[in-house]
Amino acid sequence: MQPADGKLRVGVIHGPGRRMTPVWFDLNRRKHVIREITNTWRARQGETVRIYFHVTDEGALYELVYDPGDGSWTLEQIEVL
Secondary structure (H helix, E strand, O other): OEEEEEEEEEEEEEOOOOOEEEEEEEEOOEEEEOOEEEEEEEEEEOOEEEEEEEEEOOOEEEEEEEEOOOOEEEEEEEEEO
């Protein structure tokens, strides 16, 4: 995967409990519809817990990261399929 760095706008469906499912995100002024979430996990960085999602669209694998502390989304990595 190639490193990437940038804040994102992400559309999310909130489900039962604290479950959240990203369904689309904007990258370079283009809306990417998420076809599949291939992996998700939580990781602590100091006092901050971040939620990681590996997602695919029609041509790449992306690592999206949600920071519940400030409500922001970040794109960490991209791998072209």
